[in-house]
Amino acid sequence: MKAKVDRGLCQGLGNCVAIAPTVFALDDENKAIVLEPAPANDQTLMEAAESCPYNAIIIEDDEGNQQYP
Numbered sequence: 001m002k003a004k005v006d007r008g009l010c011q012g013l014g015n016c017v018a019i020a021p022t023v024f025a026l027d028d029e030n031k032a033i034v035l036e037p038a039p040a041n042d043q044t045l046m047e048a049a050e051s052c053p054y055n056a057i058i059i060e061d062d063e064g065n066q067q068y069p
Contacts, residue, residue, distance in 0.1 A: 009056035020048040
């Protein structure tokens with residue numbers, strides 16, 4: 001699985017950073033960025049995506065099919 005961030009939807013709450021700090025960070029605009037697009041722990045990646053109330057984190061499988069949201 002891999003993660004992408006829709007910066008147009010991101011409001012910079014930082015839930016994703018709190019759950020997966022090795023995968024996500026907030027940049028100078030207080031928007032999430034992906035540090036590690038394909039981390040080893042898929043469960044943590046999905047938890048971070050589900051924690052975003054704006055659905056700004058997009059999870060894709062290895063073939064590029066959207067898994068979340």
